[in-house]
Structures are given as C-alpha cells and as structure tokens.
Amino acid sequence: MSVQRIAKLAGVSVATVSRVLNDLPSVKAQNKEKVLAAIAALNYQPNLLARQLRTARTGMLLVMVSNIANPFCAAVVKGVEKEAEKNGYRILLCNTESDFARSRSCLQLLSGKMVDGVITMDAVSELPELQKIIGAFPWVQCAEYDPESSVFSVSIDDTAAAEFVIDKLVESGKKRIALINHDLAYQYSQHREQGYLNRLAHHGLSYRTIVYADTLSYLSGKKAALSLLKNAERPDAIFAISDVLAAGAVNAVTESGFSIPQDIALIGFDGVDISQITVPPLTTIQQPNEDIGRKAVSLLLSQIESDNALDVVHYLLPWQFIQRQSS
Amino acid sequence: MSVQRIAKLAGVSVATVSRVLNDLPSVKAQNKEKVLAAIAALNYQPNLLARQLRTARTGMLLVMVSNIANPFCAAVVKGVEKEAEKNGYRILLCNTESDFARSRSCLQLLSGKMVDGVITMDAVSELPELQKIIGAFPWVQCAEYDPESSVFSVSIDDTAAAEFVIDKLVESGKKRIALINHDLAYQYSQHREQGYLNRLAHHGLSYRTIVYADTLSYLSGKKAALSLLKNAERPDAIFAISDVLAAGAVNAVTESGFSIPQDIALIGFDGVDISQITVPPLTTIQQPNEDIGRKAVSLLLSQIESDNALDVVHYLLPWQFIQRQSS
DNA sequence: CTGAAAGCGCTTACAG
DNA sequence: CTGAAAGCGCTTACAG
Numbered sequence: 295m296s297v298q299r300i301a302k303l304a305g306v307s308v309a310t311v312s313r314v315l316n317d318l319p320s321v322k323a324q325n326k327e328k329v330l331a332a333i334a335a336l337n338y339q340p341n342l343l344a345r346q347l348r349t350a351r352t353g354m355l356l357v358m359v360s361n362i363a364n365p366f367c368a369a370v371v372k373g374v375e376k377e378a379e380k381n382g383y384r385i386l387l388c389n390t391e392s393d394f395a396r397s398r399s400c401l402q403l404l405s406g407k408m409v410d411g412v413i414t415m416d417a418v419s420e421l422p423e424l425q426k427i428i429g430a431f432p433w434v435q436c437a438e439y440d441p442e443s444s445v446f447s448v449s450i451d452d453t454a455a456a457e458f459v460i461d462k463l464v465e466s467g468k469k470r471i472a473l474i475n476h477d478l479a480y481q482y483s484q485h486r487e488q489g490y491l492n493r494l495a496h497h498g499l500s501y502r503t504i505v506y507a508d509t510l511s512y513l514s515g516k517k518a519a520l521s522l523l524k525n526a527e528r529p530d531a532i533f534a535i536s537d538v539l540a541a542g543a544v545n546a547v548t549e550s551g552f553s554i555p556q557d558i559a560l561i562g563f564d565g566v567d568i569s570q571i572t573v574p575p576l577t578t579i580q581q582p583n584e585d586i587g588r589k590a591v592s593l594l595l596s597q598i599e600s601d602n603a604l605d606v607v608h609y610l611l612p613w614q615f616i617q618r619q620s621s
Numbered sequence: 622m623s624v625q626r627i628a629k630l631a632g633v634s635v636a637t638v639s640r641v642l643n644d645l646p647s648v649k650a651q652n653k654e655k656v657l658a659a660i661a662a663l664n665y666q667p668n669l670l671a672r673q674l675r676t677a678r679t680g681m682l683l684v685m686v687s688n689i690a691n692p693f694c695a696a697v698v699k700g701v702e703k704e705a706e707k708n709g710y711r712i713l714l715c716n717t718e719s720d721f722a723r724s725r726s727c728l729q730l731l732s733g734k735m736v737d738g739v740i741t742m743d744a745v746s747e748l749p750e751l752q753k754i755i756g757a758f759p760w761v762q763c764a765e766y767d768p769e770s771s772v773f774s775v776s777i778d779d780t781a782a783a784e785f786v787i788d789k790l791v792e793s794g795k796k797r798i799a800l801i802n803h804d805l806a807y808q809y810s811q812h813r814e815q816g817y818l819n820r821l822a823h824h825g826l827s828y829r830t831i832v833y834a835d836t837l838s839y840l841s842g843k844k845a846a847l848s849l850l851k852n853a854e855r856p857d858a859i860f861a862i863s864d865v866l867a868a869g870a871v872n873a874v875t876e877s878g879f880s881i882p883q884d885i886a887l888i889g890f891d892g893v894d895i896s897q898i899t900v901p902p903l904t905t906i907q908q909p910n911e912d913i914g915r916k917a918v919s920l921l922l923s924q925i926e927s928d929n930a931l932d933v934v935h936y937l938l939p940w941q942f943i944q945r946q947s948s
Numbered sequence: 949c950t951g952a953a954a955g956c957g958c959t960t961a962c963a964g
Numbered sequence: 965c966t967g968a969a970a971g972c973g974c975t976t977a978c979a980g
Binding site for chain 1: 664666667668669670671672673674689690692695696698699702706711712713714715716718723726727729730732733734735756838839840842843868869871872875876894895897898899900902
C-alpha cells in the first residue's frame with residue numbers, strides 16, 4: 295500500500311496524492327475527491343517512516359522517565375502531554391528505571407531521527423554521560439537542576455523549600471528532626487539535604503539524623519522510618535523528601551504506636567494525591583507539577599524551532615507550603 | 622551525516638559500511654577497522670527512519686496505557702518491558718487518558734509502520750472502535766477480557782476473584798457489603814460487579830449498594846466511601862475494585878471515626894504497593910501484574926513473528942487472595 | 949570479500 | 965493546477 299497505488303486508482307500522479315494528504319490548497323476539487331475516494335476505498339494509511347525520512351521532521355518528543363510508577367513523574371508527564379498536544383506534538387514515553395543501558399537505547403530514537411527532541415528527569419550526575427549521546431540535539435532536563443550545567447532545565451528551588459519545612463517544624467516546637475532522603479546522585483536530594491542542614495545549624499539544633507531510602511517507594515519509606523524509630527534518640531519530627539516516602543513513614547510511625555503529629559510530626563514533599571489521603575493527611579511542599587512539564591515542552595520547542603543555538607536557561611518555578619494535620 | 626560520508630572517509634562502498642553496521646561476517650578485518658574508525662571519527666549514528674523503512678521492521682512495540690499514574694498499569698508495564706527487553710524489542714509508552722482522539726493519534730505509529738505491534742489496556746467497549754484502526758496489525762489486549770472478542774488477551778478471572786472476596790467477608794460475619802466500582806465500560810468492572818452480585822444472592826443478603834468512582838484515584842475512592850457512609854443504612858464492609866480506591870476509602874472511613882475492620886471491613890483489588898502501607902494494611906486480591914505484561918508481550922511477538930494469522934487466545938492467569946488487617 | 953544499482957514510500961522544487 | 969523526477973538514508977540481491 296502506497297501513494298503509488300492510490301495515484302493509480304485515482305488516476306492522478308503521486309504528487310497530487312501527496313498534496314491531498316498534506317491538505318495543500320492547490321488541488322482541483324474534482325481530483326481531490328477522487329484521491330480521497332481511493333484512500334477510503336483502500337483504507338490507505340501513510341507510511342510515517344517514509345514521510346519523516348523525507349521531511350526530516352517527526353512531530354514527536356521523547357520523554358525519558360526514571361520511574362513511571364512515581365506519581366510526581368506522572369504529574370509532570372501530564373503537563374508535558376498537554377503542552378505538546380497544544381502544539382501538535384506527540385509524546386513518546388520511555389521508562390528507564392534509572393538504567394543507563396536502557397537510557398542509551400531510548401536515546402537512539404533521538405540520534406536515529408525518530409523524535410525531534412528529548413525531555414529527561416535523570417540525576418544530574420548522569421548528565422555528562424547523557425550529554426555524550428545527546429550531543430547538540432534539543433534537550434530539556436526536568437525537576438533536576440545544576441546551575442553549572444549547559445542543559446536547559448525547569449525545576450524549583452529545592453533548598454529554599456526544604457529550609458521552609460525545617461523552619462515550620464522548629465516553629466511548632468520540634469527539636470529532633472530527622473530526614474528521609476533518597477539517592478544523593480540527584481541534585482534535588484542534595485539541595486533538600488542542604489536546606490535541612492542549613493536550618494538545623496541556623497537554629498542551633500544538634501540532632502541531625504539522615505537515612506537514605508533505597509528507592510522512591512512506599513515500602514522504602516516505611517523501612518527508612520522504622521530504622522529511624524529504632525534510634526537510641528528517637529526523632530520528634532521526620533521530613534521525607536517525597537510524599538511517597540512520607541506515606542510509607544506514616545504507616546511505620548502509626549503502626550509503631552506513636553501518634554502524628556504529637557509524638558512525631560511528618561512532612562512530605564511534592565504535593566501528589568497520596569498526601570491527601572494518608573491518616574492524618576500530610577503537610578507537604580506543593581510542586582508546580584504540571585507547570586514544570588509544560589514549561590519544559592515550551593523550552594524544548596523553542597530549541598527545535600530555532601535555527602541557531604539558544605542560550606541556556608534554568609527556570610525555577612514557585613512552590614507552595616501546604617499545612618495539613620501531620621505537622 | 623550518512624553512510625555515504627562514512628564510505629567516502631573509509632574508502633569503501635556504502636554496502637560495506639552497511640555490512641559493518643549490521644555486523645555481517647563477510648567483511649575483511651582491515652576494511653571493518655577503517656569503517657569503524659570513520660564512524661568513530663564522525664560520531665556517526667545510523668538513521669533509524671531510513672533503516673526501518675528499508676527493512677520493514679522496527680523492533681519497537683507500542684504500549685497504550687489509559688493512565689500511567691495507576692500503579693496497577695505501571696506494574697503491568699514493568700512486566701512488558703522486561704519481556705520485551707529479553708527479546709530485543711524496545712517499548713514505546715503512550716498515555717491515552719482514555720481519550721479516543723489520543724488513542725487514535727498514538728495508533729498512527731502502528732499504521733504508519735513505526736512500531737511492529739501494540740498492547741492496549743483499554744475498556745472492552747472501546748475495542749470495536751480500536752479494531753477499525755488497528756485492523757490486522759499484531760495486537761494484544763491486557764487486563765481486560767471479552768470471551769467473544771477476536772482480540773488476543775491476557776487477564777484474570779475477575780468474577781471468580783470478586784466472588785471469593787464476598788465469601789470471605791460473609792464468612793467473617795459481615796452482612797451489609799457495599800461495592801465501590803469504577804466505569805462499567807470496562808469488562809473487569811462488570812465482572813467484579815457480577816461476582817459481587819452473584820454471591821450476595823447466593824448468601825441471601827438483601828443489602829446491595831454500589832457506588833461508582835469517577836476516576837481510578839485516591840480522591841475518588843475517598844469521595845465514593847464518604848457517600849456510602851452517608852447512607853441511611855451504613856455498610857459494615859466495603860469492597861473496592863482497586864487498591865487505589867480502597868486506600869482512599871480507608872481515609873474516609875477512619876476520618877469519619879469508624880474503626881477498620883470492626884465497624885467497617887475493607888477489601889481492595891490489584892495487590893499494588895499502596896495496599897501494604899495503609900493503616901491498617903489492605904486485604905486484597907493479588908493480580909499477577911508483571912506476568913500479565915510478560916505474557917502479553919510473548920503473545921504479541923508470536924503474532925509478529927508468524928507469517929499467517931494465529932487463532933485467537935484468551936489467557937486467564939491465576940490470582941491470589943491476600944488476607945491483611947483491614948478485614 | 950566487495951561494489952554498483954535498485955528500491956523502501958514518501959515530499960518537493962521545477963517546468964509546464 | 966499538475967506531473968516527472970530527484971532524493972531522504974538506508975539495505976540487499978546480484979554480479980564479480
């Protein structure tokens with residue numbers, strides 16, 4: 295099935311068929327009808343490989359996600375999709391599971407010209423490796439930001455948000471504040487930890503206990519919290535750098551017989567749905583999830599549609615503290 | 622950048638370059654080296670569009686997910702990815718949000734020859750429409766099954782699982798069992814509701830209250846449960862057809878001052894992580910999430926790699942009842 | 949073991 | 965308004 299067959303059936307040239315396919319105005323109504331009839335009769339579908347090879351334009355954006363099961367990632371992707379759709383682009387999602395071999399394989403879609411650009415959410419520490427593969431292709435990094443990096447990025451000021459959380463906890467009288475963090479390969483993990491440390495120092499608090507969750511999952515959050523509860527000196531507050539970890543921690547704290555927030559206050563990060571239905575609901579930092587995705591797409595499209603290289607920009611979007619009953 | 626340039630630089634023909642690229646054995650070692658050197662020197666990356674156009678084979682599978690934020694879907698996708706990777710296929714994820722226009726757009730990748738086959742998780746009621754677009758392309762439907770359908774499928778026996786849940790609830794002395802269901806456009810919703818109704822009738826229970834959640838989200842689950850609690854005759858047990866809905870219900874029941882399971886027992890479905898960290902943890906039906914995904918891929922590959930049309934098969938995988946403290 | 953040539957299915961100047 | 969022809973970047977018989 296090809297334009298050839300349509301052309302033959304409609305009694306016109308392939309050029310005319312192509313014009314109809316692309317809705318160019320210069321086709322006589324009569325011919326257009328004949329072509330349309332032939333297309334319908336044969337249920338013809340254009341071969342995208344051929345079209346995109348010819349036009350060197352795909353209208354597709356690659357989004358590499360380290361874990362689609364992470365609700366924060368899912369929320370960002372939602373924003374990405376909306377903005378892409380608005381601009382006539384399609385989104386291809388690749389789940390990398392933070393696996394470099396997989397990322398490399400995904401990125402062949404970029405170097406192989408099957409997509410016009412890529413949005414990543416990887417750890418900053420991976421960026422140099424990715425850079426080698428991505429080269430000069432249009433690229434925006436989401437929710438992870440390094441001021442020194444030459445990669446466009448959209449994120450929030452994680453340090454400031456974490457500092458705000460600690461201040462709130464201290465304000466409410468808490469003195470032994472523990473941190474459940476994740477992988478320090480991520481810049482955001484470093485920044486949130488930095489915010490935590492900054493304000494402990496500022497308030498002259500000596501208690502300073504950090505535990506690192508293996509993965510960004512409920513169960514890892516639970517496990518991390520349990521290990522915290524076993525400490526000789528128990529915390530009276532826990533700041534978890536993601537709502538998912540915090541939700542796991544709620545389980546650990548409650549099932550261990552402590553009450554939230556009286557015995558142990560709990561604050562999460564991200565502002566995803568789960569934070570609203572833990573018992574009690576979680577105080578958290580609301581990230582502008584969808585806006586991060588939207589902004590990433592618009593940055594990416596500006597790169598794609600510009601002929602010359604643009605100056606790197608790093609967007610920091612506003613965040614919001616949401617007070618609920620867990621603190 | 623193309624094989625032409627590599628050929629010129631290496632001093633061989635494009636045919637030889639292509640042979641090196643595809644690792645064919647018939648290339649003299651010396652020439653191979655020259656080509657490899659040229660590839661490295663120019664950082665050449667083959668154009669996948671051209672290659673796939675020529676070979677009519679992409680090594681890519683499309684997976685259409687109605688909602689990537691749904692942990693059950695994410696778990697199935699994980700299985701899909703593993704099996705695909707094992708067989709040298711790449712996965713492209715499309716998030717349809719159950720939107721038909723989006724699905725149609727995604728499926729252009731199939732008809733446009735950019736992927737070799739598709740795995741869907743859509744409502745059975747959508748299948749006839751999808752069928753029109755997908756036609757005879759390799760296709761497997763996941764976690765949603767209609768014995769009459771001519772589409773290959775992998776799922777579980779939802780009716781039997783739901784019946785088992787109701788029996789367990791009755792066994793524990795519950796008499797007013799409510800159901801939180803989702804969209805009846807899904808076959809699994811119908812089957813689970815059928816199982817619920819079957820066993821109420823069997824046990825001669827007249828209480829029969831069903832509420833439909835707007836979406837498969839925590840908040841919808843909470844909302845649905847709250848409406849149940851407002852009923853003149855309150856339920857003493859709630860069966861939610863997904864753990865996500867059940868987790869939302871846990872919040873509603875607890876915050877309304879009832880204890881679980883004494884006042885109201887709660888059972889979910891799916892067996893995703895969240896079921897382990899609600900307070901109390903959820904009794905649920907464990908689906909063979911990853912296996913569903915794996916099996917779907919192997920069915921799909923058998924279609925792709927077979928020359929003639931295969932007879933339709935509908936796989937039903939085993940499920941498991943997991944007793945926890947919510948019932 | 950290698951190269952010249954054809955062709956995958958499109959789009960796009962170009963000439964009319 | 966239309967068609968013949970070139971070409972996007974590959975791979976693959978075919979002949980040597």
